[in-house]
Amino acid sequence: MIKIDNSTSRVFARLGQSGAAFGVGLIEEAEKKDNIVVLSADMAKPAGLSKFASLHPEKFYNIGIAEQNLIGVAAGVANEGFRVIASAQACFLSMRCYEQVRQYSGYMGLPVIYLGVSAGFGLTFFGNTHYALEDISLYRSIPGMTVISPSDPGQAIKAMEASLEINSPVYIRCTGIPGLPPIYKEDFEFKIGKGITVQDGSDVIVISSGSITRNVLDAVETLETSHKLSFKIIDMHTISPIDKDLLNSCMASKLWITVEEHFVSGGLGSVIAEFLSDRFETIKPNLLRLGIKDKFSVPGDYNYLIETNELDAQGIVKQITECIRKVF
Amino acid sequence: MDALDIHKKAEFSRRRIVELGYGCGKHGAHFGSSLSLVDLITNVYSHFFKLGPSEVESENRNRFILSKGHGALGYFAVLEAFGFLSASETAGFEVNGSNIFAHAHKDLKRGIEYSGGSLGLGVSFAVGIAIANKIRNIDSKVIVLVGDGECDEGIVWEALMSAANYDLQNLILIVDRNGMQSDGEKETIMDQKDLCAKIASFGFCVQEVDGHDHKQLQSSFLKESLMPLAIIANTIKGKGISFMEANPAWHHGALTDNQYDLAIQELALKK
Numbered sequence A: 001m002i003k004i005d006n007s008t009s010r011v012f013a014r015l016g017q018s019g020a021a022f023g024v025g026l027i028e029e030a031e032k033k034d035n036i037v038v039l040s041a042d043m044a045k046p047a048g049l050s051k052f053a054s055l056h057p058e059k060f061y062n063i064g065i066a067e068q069n070l071i072g073v074a075a076g077v078a079n080e081g082f083r084v085i086a087s088a089q090a091c092f093l094s095m096r097c098y099e100q101v102r103q104y105s106g107y108m109g110l111p112v113i114y115l116g117v118s119a120g121f122g123l124t125f126f127g128n129t130h131y132a133l134e135d136i137s138l139y140r141s142i143p144g145m146t147v148i149s150p151s152d153p154g155q156a157i158k159a160m161e162a163s164l165e166i167n168s169p170v171y172i173r174c175t176g177i178p179g180l181p182p183i184y185k186e187d188f189e190f191k192i193g194k195g196i197t198v199q200d201g202s203d204v205i206v207i208s209s210g211s212i213t214r215n216v217l218d219a220v221e222t223l224e225t226s227h228k229l230s231f232k233i234i235d236m237h238t239i240s241p242i243d244k245d246l247l248n249s250c251m252a253s254k255l256w257i258t259v260e261e262h263f264v265s266g267g268l269g270s271v272i273a274e275f276l277s278d279r280f281e282t283i284k285p286n287l288l289r290l291g292i293k294d295k296f297s298v299p300g301d302y303n304y305l306i307e308t309n310e311l312d313a314q315g316i317v318k319q320i321t322e323c324i325r326k327v328f
Numbered sequence B: 001m002d003a004l005d006i007h008k009k010a011e012f013s014r015r016r017i018v019e020l021g022y023g024c025g026k027h028g029a030h031f032g033s034s035l036s037l038v039d040l041i042t043n044v045y046s047h048f049f050k051l052g053p054s055e056v057e058s059e060n061r062n063r064f065i066l067s068k069g070h071g072a073l074g075y076f077a078v079l080e081a082f083g084f085l086s087a088s089e090t091a092g093f094e095v096n097g098s099n100i101f102a103h104a105h106k107d108l109k110r111g112i113e114y115s116g117g118s119l120g121l122g123v124s125f126a127v128g129i130a131i132a133n134k135i136r137n138i139d140s141k142v143i144v145l146v147g148d149g150e151c152d153e154g155i156v157w158e159a160l161m162s163a164a165n166y167d168l169q170n171l172i173l174i175v176d177r178n179g180m181q182s183d184g185e186k187e188t189i190m191d192q193k194d195l196c197a198k199i200a201s202f203g204f205c206v207q208e209v210d211g212h213d214h215k216q217l218q219s220s221f222l223k224e225s226l227m228p229l230a231i232i233a234n235t236i237k238g239k240g241i242s243f244m245e246a247n248p249a250w251h252h253g254a255l256t257d258n259q260y261d262l263a264i265q266e267l268a269l270k271k
Helices: A007-033 A050-055 A067-079 A088-093 A097-105 A136-138 A153-165 A213-226 A244-248 A268-277 A302-308 A315-326 B002-023 B031-048 B069-081 B121-135 B154-165 B193-199 B214-221 B257-270
Strands: A036-040 A060-062 A082-091 A115-119 A145-149 A168-172 A198-199 A204-208 A232-236 A238-240 A253-261 A286-292 B065-066 B142-147 B171-177 B206-212 B229-234
Touching: A007 A036, A007 A082, A007 A115, A007 A153, A036 A067, A036 B206, A050 A060, A067 A082, A067 A097, A067 B121, A067 B154, A067 B229, A082 A088, A088 A136, A088 A286, A097 B121, A115 A153, A115 A204, A115 B229, A136 A168, A136 A238, A136 A253, A145 B065, A153 A168, A153 B069, A198 A204, A198 A213, A204 A213, A204 A268, A204 B142, A213 A232, A213 A315, A238 A268, A244 A268, A268 A286, A286 A315, A286 B257, A302 A315, B002 B031, B002 B069, B002 B214, B002 B257, B031 B065, B031 B069, B031 B142, B031 B171, B031 B214, B065 B121, B065 B257, B069 B257, B121 B142, B121 B154, B121 B171, B154 B171, B171 B193, B193 B229, B206 B214
Parallel strands: A036 A060, A036 A082, A082 A115, A115 A168, A145 A168, A204 A232, A204 A253, A253 A286, B065 B142, B142 B171, B171 B229, B206 B229
Antiparallel strands: A145 A238, A198 A232
16 A cells, blocks of 8 residues: 655656556555456556556557547456556547446446546646546546545555546546645545545545545635634545545534535535435535536646636635625 | 357257347347357357366466457357356346346356447456456456447447557457448448457457458467457357348337248258
8 A cells, every 4th residue: 555655645646647546556456456457548657557557568558549448448357357557548548438438337237447537627728528527527427436536646546546446437636736735744544535634624625536635725715804604624535435425524514515526516516416405404505516517618737627616715715705684 | 169060059059049038028138139149159159168167266267258248149158058047047038127138238157258238348357357367467368249220329439549569478369340320331320441450559469350251250269469359250150040030120029920930841841
């Protein structure tokens, strides 16, 4: 298992989420397990797979720019007992081959690990064709699929390790760009389906997933100086299955807020709304869902896209402040 | 298995297609497709599954993938002919709660390797198994059967390209070319022009055969090549039942009592 400390967290941060998962986590796992096969859709280099491909050429298949076939071949190899990781840009790995994922890993239950590279706004100036802002929504609709959105590169490594330990399909959504500051500078326990309480509090519960969690931490720091409220921050890295125990322990709070780099419809916010909707109680928390407001964006660099969608710390502070005025 | 035995298995399977399809009543069944591919699957089982049901869980077994999922009725009939399914199991065809329905559902204990239904998806899956067998040094064949209509799907060509790229000599593609699809004649809907040349250009060793000629099919399996094999089998949709032959209305249809009697009589005469 990878150990996170101040030094390694900075190294992993420079690699970005997929770079760390593939360039560090996968290399270590492949030394221990001889049944790992990795497939890519002409995205090996940007995803950080070059090292694995050169160390294990017999276990690496570049299927070319053909995501549908990527998934079919991955399923066939997984059918024979190999642990298979299929990787492509998250936009295409979710949309272009959605039916294949549903067929092979949903209906047939094959435990492929789908690693989506450059999810969210990661592909910046490539524009809306390359943004993956509905991938959580799609993947979580597949019965039996685990959906993980790591909050920093160190956690992406842990997500990869944990996914190789379970015998069911997993989608790992890698967000952010290389160089974002890490969230975890010391080691922590990562368990699929168990959210991490990054900061404890009781008045407002902020639930986040993905690299945007960094902005949530900064936003809450600001909010705490201007409001006499205590904020709990949950890094909800696993979106499906959702951590119901942790959510149940937060029911006394008046306000829950979800933050994600995903369309507001269908992602983490929707999962939490569904959770609350299924609780038949007269008094329950209000819910504010922050994310991309179901529209396409004018392209720009990563910070530009985050800011124009009000998901930078300042934008999050603004939106939460407006809500706090209504609720408290 | 000699030629007479293969012929008997195929005729048994044809009769079961009619009986089981008739049993569906008004729901109807995919008679046309099942009857066009029944000789193909019968020959695959006689050649590649000589040990019968005893090898269903062997790692070294040959694999048959029915990508053309709606030919499942024909597939089930052949599985019964070769002892993989019992008569009582196939009798569950399209009965509420049964796992034997219009598209085959993966069930290794009964030799069913793949859950079909969504067209085009079986070829990629077969390529994956063929790759896995190469990694494990398992010397067996992966046979995947598609329809010519199914070849309209783009993923089929992605998969063929990758099969040739990875030199999958352990893969055999069979195309059930009955020249028809749901809406009618293939040529009038989406003309594939020279299908053999297309597949050959993707890097396959292509053989064109009469898909109802057992001898031609058996010898096509023996072809040796450094490339993956493709067998383009020219077939007749609804083959064996006069009023179904080359009749697009029988892609999916329901037999009346009189039609059932007529079909059974025709099959009895051929014996």
